[in-house]
Amino acid sequence: MxxxxxxxxxxxxxxxxxxxxxxxxxxxxxxxxxxxxxxxxxxxxxxxxxxxxxxxxxxxxxxxxxxxxxxxxxxxxxxxxxxxxxxxxxxxxxxxxxxxxxxxxxxxxxxxxxxxxxxxxxxxxxxxxxxxxxxxxxxxxxxxxxxxxxxxxxGVGGPVLIGPSNSSGVIRLQSFLTRNGIPHHLLDKDSDNDAAELIARYSPSPSDWPLVVMVNGSVLRNPTESELARALGMIGGPTGGRIYDAAIVGCGPAGLATAVYAASEGLSVVVLDARAYGGQAGASARIENYLGFPTGISGQALAGRAFSQAQKFGADIMIPMAAKSLDCTRTEGTFALALDSGDKVRARAIVVASGARYRRPEIENLDKFEGRGVWYWASPIEARLCAEQEIVLVGGGNSAGQAAVFLSGHARKIYMIIRGGGLGASMSRYLIERIEATPNIELIFNTELVALEGTEDGLLQRVRWRSRLGGDDHAADVRNVFLFVGADPATDWLEGCGVTVDRGGFVVTGAQSEQNQGRLVAQLETSVPGVFAVGDVRSGSVKRVGGAIGEGAQVVAALHGFLGDVAKPAL
CATH class of the missing domain: 2.60.120.10 (Jelly Rolls)
Structure with missing residues (x-):
């Protein structure tokens, strides 16, 4: 039929x-x-x-x-x-x-x-x-x-979010659900009858936004991502006392590539990430210089395909689940990875693919407006908020360029603030040409964003920037600022485990580590045997999606070599 x-x-x-x-x-x-x-x-x-x-x-x-x-x-x-x-x-x-x-x-x-x-x-x-x-x-x-x-x-089914569409809680949870491919929808608290009835019943305060109505009828008040994930059944937790061949910390392009290639070659793999699959690349509106996609592909679409591939080959993926610390003593031949949930994962090898966190520059009042007008990525959710507005975008790298091109189709005007005197050293040529050809993007070189001002209800209202050459200040009424000023390595969870990092905090691999001198090591192995690093978190990596995916594939051979040596009987 x-x-x-x-x-x-x-x-x-x-x-x-x-x-x-x-x-x-x-x-x-x-x-x-x-x-x-x-x-x-x-x-x-x-x-x-x-x-x-x-x-x-x-x-x-x-x-x-x-x-x-x-x-x-x-x-x-x-x-x-x-x-x-x-x-x-x-x-x-x-x-x-x-x-x-x-x-x-x-x-x-x-x-x-x-x-x-x-x-x-x-x-x-x-x-x-x-x-x-x-x-x-x-x-x-x-x-x-x-x-x-x-x-x-x-646009039907799944959890229902109720609250102001521009509230930080609504945007935070919409982003989390969207990035993880979970169906959901948002109801306007002022015009929808169902929303009005729930508001009357629960009498939410401003800190309660959004209310989240689960499919079983239960209501959560402004839950954290972890609370919402548990209510949705996203988090299964570690599988009993299972010992994995490899635990991968980070579900960005490098971690996903490692998972796909390792699982497809028969290794038992678990992947952990604190927020969503795709990492920072998953928030890219369009990647046009990745091999095989001449018309470009969004970061979320690329990551979603890799996420499905990893599941197809049997990788266990736990999101959101953050690594808290790593015990490198290798009890009975395994590492112990402590999670923020209080659980532990045991694996014979560890792949550090935790990437980097968005850098927060020294800007007056920055912390007051994060999630309330200050954004570190540009998705359709944020684009909707700045429709027909003037906005500020800070940064001169490829991520900033991709965001500027994407947002130019929504915002009336973009002030693109660049600390240096040009874009050639940090941005791909095709992006520079596209930005220069876009009439509503104004490039402002040798300039820094210095201060943010807001309204009585805590929303961003005005920004101020300063020339690095003459010291002159300029101000504009702007309600949305996008920051793309680099990132710092997410390596706090490695403290005390013996893994060497450089002065910037990035993980040192291969022969460049002092601890590795005198022993034959794989290019992507850290100072601790059995712990490997790939992608943006690795010292010396090229900080490109293609490079991260390549390292994720490359490290699997090193994993096989290490696991084979561990399994060899003593002579």
Whole structure:
């Protein structure tokens, strides 16, 4: 039976589906009987009675269902009781989305319409299927990704955020959910009846924004990212007493590349990140000089593909989960990585891919306006806030250039403040040419941003900058400032473990480390045997997405070498 809409007649429904899912045949393919026959060895047959739930929003999904007979209705719901029909699926089709590769909670409901017979393939067997059956696996993987994209773009289901769209709490959580690919939507507290009823019931103070309504109806008041992640079932925590071959700290391009290549070569891998996959690169509006993407690709899209690949090959990814400290004594041949949750991860090798934190320059009142007009990245969320406004952007590197070009399509004017006298030493030529050709970007060289002023309610209102040549001050009424002034290495968690860092705090690797002189070491190995460093956190790295991905691939050979030496019996 072909895919039919969850409501309406079949003819009208086909048109509705085509508009809702532009790549309908790829999003909901129908498998041929021989293909299903090849899949049977990966699963087991299950039966469901009329009305019985196969999976439920907010609860861990059991895996992928292949429909052998019967019909299943797929619906999406939110915590306000709104239920949105998505699609009905019938024999030959499969029920799952990308989260089922790692056993994450379901984002939709699926209930049987009549008696249903299915082939249930659990997550670990689903990953095995994708690898073993290449052609079939490609079709399934594409469908899983497209379904998640459709859920996100649908604007329904998932947690509901209620609060002022320009509040720091709303922007913070919207960014967190968007960066992690979690469907959600925002309700206007002044115009939506459901929002007004909840506000009347909970009487939130300004510090409570946003209220977050979960799919089970519970309400969180301005939760932290970790609190929201736990409520959403994103954090599973360490898997019992499992010992991994490699623990990767950081889920940016370098960490994701390490995870994909290591897991695809049979190593057991866990990846940790304090915020979201993609790192700073994930916030890039468009990367145009990455090999293979002549028209460019957003950082989030590039990172999302790598994130899906890592899950496909079985990497465990824990987000948000921050590393607190590393014990390098290697008890029983393993390192102990302490997490801020109080848990520990044990692994035979460690890959430091924690990247760098946004640098906070010396600007008067900067801390008062972070998240309230001062931003360290430029996503569509921030772009919406500065539509038809004058804004200030500080920085002269590639990230600043990419952000300026992106924001120029939203802001009325951009004052681009550069500390040096030109862009040639720090920015790619194609970006310089594009910026120079953009009429609403004004370049201001040899200048520093020195002070920020705000309104009584704490929002940014005015900025002041100063020439480094003549000392003259200039001011402008600006409500949004974007800072792209470099980053400092995120290596606090390595203190006391014996890993050598340079004067800037970046991790020293290879023969350049004094502790490594006299012993043969891999280029990416640190002063502690079995601890490696890749990407922006490494001293001497090129600080480019392509370089980080290359190092992530390169370090896997060193991991194999180290793990092989550790496993060798003593002579």
């Amino acid at each position: 072909a895919v039919t809409p969850a409501t309406g007649n079949k003819t009208d429904g086909s048109a509705l589906l085509a508009s809702a899912f532009p790549r309908l045949d790829q999003t909901f393919p129908t498998l041929a009987p021989p293909e299903i026959a090849r899949m049977r060895r990966f699963g087991e047959v299950r039966h469901y009675a009329n009305g019985e739930m196969l999976f439920e929003t907010g609860k861990p999904g059991p895996g992928m269902f292949v429909l052998l007979s019967g019909q299943v209705a797929i619906t999406q719901r939110d915590g306000l009781g709104h239920v949105t029909p998505i699609i009905d699926q019938g024999p030959g089709q499969f029920l799952a989305e990308i989260g089922q590769l790692s056993g994450r909670v379901a984002l939709v409901d699926g209930h049987a319409e009549g008696d249903v017979e299915t082939l249930l393939i659990p997550p670990e067997r689903l990953r095995a299927l994708l690898v073993a059956e290449a052609d079939l696996g490609e079709r399934i993987m594409r469908a899983l990704i497209l379904r998640r994209v459709s859920l996100i773009q649908g």
